[in-house]
Amino acid sequence: MSLKGATFLESVLQTLKxxxxxxxxxQEVYEILSxxxxxxxxxxxxxxxxxxxxxxxxxxxQHNNALGPYKGGIRFxxxxxxxxDIALATVMTFKNALNGLPYGGGKGAVAVDYKKLSKRELExxxxxxxxxxxxxxxxxxxxxxxxxGTDPQIMAWMVDEYSKIAGHNVPGVFTAKPVILWGNxxxxxxxxxxxxxxxxxxAKKLWGGLEGKTVAVQGxxxxxxxxxYWLEKMGARVVAVTDSKxxxxxxxGLNLTExxxxxxxxxxxxxxxxxxxxxxTNDEVLELPVDVLVPAALENVIHRxxxxxxxxxxxxxxxxxxxxxxxxxxxxxxxxWVLPDLAAxxxxxxxxxxxxxxxxxxxxxxxxxxxxxxxxxxxxTFNRVMNRWNKLGTSQVTIREAAYVEAVDRIYNAMKVRGxx
Numbered sequence: 001m002s003l004k005g006a007t008f009l010e011s012v013l014q015t016l017k018x019x020x021x022x023x024x025x026x027q028e029v030y031e032i033l034s035x036x037x038x039x040x041x042x043x044x045x046x047x048x049x050x051x052x053x054x055x056x057x058x059x060x061x062q063h064n065n066a067l068g069p070y071k072g073g074i075r076f077x078x079x080x081x082x083x084x085d086i087a088l089a090t091v092m093t094f095k096n097a098l099n100g101l102p103y104g105g106g107k108g109a110v111a112v113d114y115k116k117l118s119k120r121e122l123e124x125x126x127x128x129x130x131x132x133x134x135x136x137x138x139x140x141x142x143x144x145x146x147x148x149g150t151d152p153q154i155m156a157w158m159v160d161e162y163s164k165i166a167g168h169n170v171p172g173v174f175t176a177k178p179v180i181l182w183g184n185x186x187x188x189x190x191x192x193x194x195x196x197x198x199x200x201x202x203a204k205k206l207w208g209g210l211e212g213k214t215v216a217v218q219g220x221x222x223x224x225x226x227x228x229y230w231l232e233k234m235g236a237r238v239v240a241v242t243d244s245k246x247x248x249x250x251x252x253g254l255n256l257t258e259x260x261x262x263x264x265x266x267x268x269x270x271x272x273x274x275x276x277x278x279x280x281t282n283d284e285v286l287e288l289p290v291d292v293l294v295p296a297a298l299e300n301v302i303h304r305x306x307x308x309x310x311x312x313x314x315x316x317x318x319x320x321x322x323x324x325x326x327x328x329x330x331x332x333x334x335x336x337w338v339l340p341d342l343a344a345x346x347x348x349x350x351x352x353x354x355x356x357x358x359x360x361x362x363x364x365x366x367x368x369x370x371x372x373x374x375x376x377x378x379x380x381t382f383n384r385v386m387n388r389w390n391k392l393g394t395s396q397v398t399i400r401e402a403a404y405v406e407a408v409d410r411i412y413n414a415m416k417v418r419g420x421x
């Protein structure tokens with residue numbers, strides 16, 4: 001086993017096993033929830049700009065629907081695997097349950113380097129994926145959304161393709177769509193907003209507030225940028241950010257507007273050059289002397305090989321699965337709080353739920369009301385997780401384990417009254 005330890009899926013299943021034991025649930029609960037209900041594999045032929053046909057392989061994992069339709073994103077990335085997709089779908093089941101949403105969990109993926117496709121090729125691939133999955137998705141069946149490598153434009157192509165097949169507009173089949181196509185402006189920043197809300201609430205318990213606390217962010221995409229933006233608005237000082245190529249660190253704080261402008265213009269935050277700023281790697285950003293660390297890139301970046309070097313007191317998971325199970329035990333023993341992905345980065349799926357509700361009723365809230373509704377749900381989840389953690393014993397269990405117990409409890413009761421167990 002490498003220093004990074006267990007795979008993402010193994011870590012998820014370890015935590016699930018622990019949660020079923022902590023909650024005293026029957027063994028059957030683990031047996032059911034440790035594997036997906038359905039795995040769909042599709043092959044999508046796309047005529048490339050050079051005239052040749054290239055076939056792309058995609059997946060849709062439908063994990064559990066005890067609480068409602070499957071819900072989860074679609075990832076376009078060259079290194080996606082079915083195992084990773086199963087892990088992400090499994091996490092979505094618990095994320096949706098934890099946040100009180102009427103959803104089960106699902107996740108989709110296509111193995112593709114989308115950056116190498118022309119806009120026309122990307123549109124053809126997106127529509128092809130929607131066509132291939134059309135018999136298995138729908139506003140009351142499975143509701144996909146964007147993830148790594150996908151965006152509102154891709155959702156627009158997909159909802160249009162699905163609507164053509166249905167013969168009428170079906171806005172509720174995909175979420176995080178452009179505002180003009182039944183989306184909501186809050187969705188753009190909802191995940192990062194949720195990260196900041198969870199950080200703010202935890203900071204109140206740890207330090208009495210977030211004001212003046214230093215923050216490092218690994219990953220300056222949508223989640224990382226908006227997380228940093230809202231953290232700064234809430235009084236924190238963002239001192240380091242990185243993207244896939246590396247990043248910058250200034251202990252006195254970064255000008256996020258300027259950093260974002262450099263990123264947009266040159267493709268990387270590394271080209272940001274201001275007095276007192278130095279370049280850092282994606283490994284270094286994790287070990288900086290900061291109060292709050294936000295890993296918002298990919299999974300397994302905090303592992304048993306670097307966990308002992310983490311100096312932040314509070315880790316807020318903007319990405320899915322950035323902390324391995326064995327690393328989390330090390331961090332827990334050091335007294336470091338890890339706010340887990342299924343809670344801390346749930347702002348996106350909670351907002352997707354609100355958008356879905358709007359779509360089903362063809363009635364839309366304004367931005368402020370939507371954000372207030374989003375924050376109320378996030379705060380309710382935070383308080384329930386903290387209460388569960390205190391009941392289980394903060395020295396004996398991690399916050400993630402408490403969150404999983406809270407989620408499993410809701411799924412267990414739904415499966416029980418359905419007669420599944």
